[in-house]
Amino acid sequence: MYNAFFDYLKKYSSTPLSGEDKAMIRQxxxxxxxxxxxxxxxxxDICMDYGFIVKGAMRMYSVDDKGLEHIIRLGLEDWWMGDRESFFNRTPSRYHIDALEPCELLVIKREGDAELVNNIPAYIEMKMKLDDAAESANNRRLTSALTDTAGKRYADLIERYPAFAIRFPQHIIASYLGISKDTLSRVIRNNKLK
Structure with missing residues (x-):
């Protein structure tokens, strides 16, 4: 499991990991x-652990007063999952996070994250790059939700994350896009006719 994380760090950091770094990560x-x-x-609940997905698929969602689920985030291998606000501020989460497939994760506590930030340059570099990427993705998703048609939102999602169409059921993707299952079915049907 740890080798998957070490490989992941190599993608996001130009700083190589030492044997000591790897031992500290394992700890x-x-x-x-x-x-x-x-x-x-x-x-x-308070989010006490943040997870790196080694294998599997997960979702983060809220449930409204009518019992409808609203998916905030989806995650696959090499993605992170947790409620960041709850994790860092120790506040109760507004979200549920569950496994859509059997999952294998590497989880870290806030204190462990701080120790790695203070001691491993590759970990800091990875976190900075991920923060930038997450902000860009959130801004893109918000703008798309406000301005794009359902068809464009779906096409952009599948172009950016093609595995979503294979790994997640349509009702999950529809919720993530903020549209109904019927609308998504219509969008997919219309795209096949083109």
Missing amino acids: NFTPLRLRRKEYFLQAG
């Missing part, structure tokens, strides 16, 4: 397995 990340539909976090 601070703990393997965790989740069964399909098992919760990683439930709304109202």
Whole structure:
């Protein structure tokens, strides 16, 4: 499991990991397995762990007063999952996070994250690049939700993340895009006719 994370760090950092760095990472990340539909976090709990997905698919979502799920984030291998606000501020989460497939994760606590930030340059570099990428992705998603048609949102999503169409059911993708299942079915049907 750890080798997957070391390979991931190489993609996001020009600084090589020393043997000491790898040992410190192993000390601070703990393997965790989740069964399909098992919760990683439930709304109202404090997010004590942040997870790096080694294998599997996950979702982060809220549930409104009518019982409707609104998917905030989807995650696959080499993605991170957790409620960042709850994790760093120690506040109750507004979100549920669960496994859509059996998952293998490496999880880290806030104190472990701080130790790695203070001691491993490659980890700091990776976090900075991910923060920049996450802000860009969030801005792009918000702008798209406000200005783009359902068809354009779906096309952009599948172009950017083609594995989503294979790994996630249509009702999950529809919720993530903020559209109904019927609208998504229509969009997909119209794209096939073109």
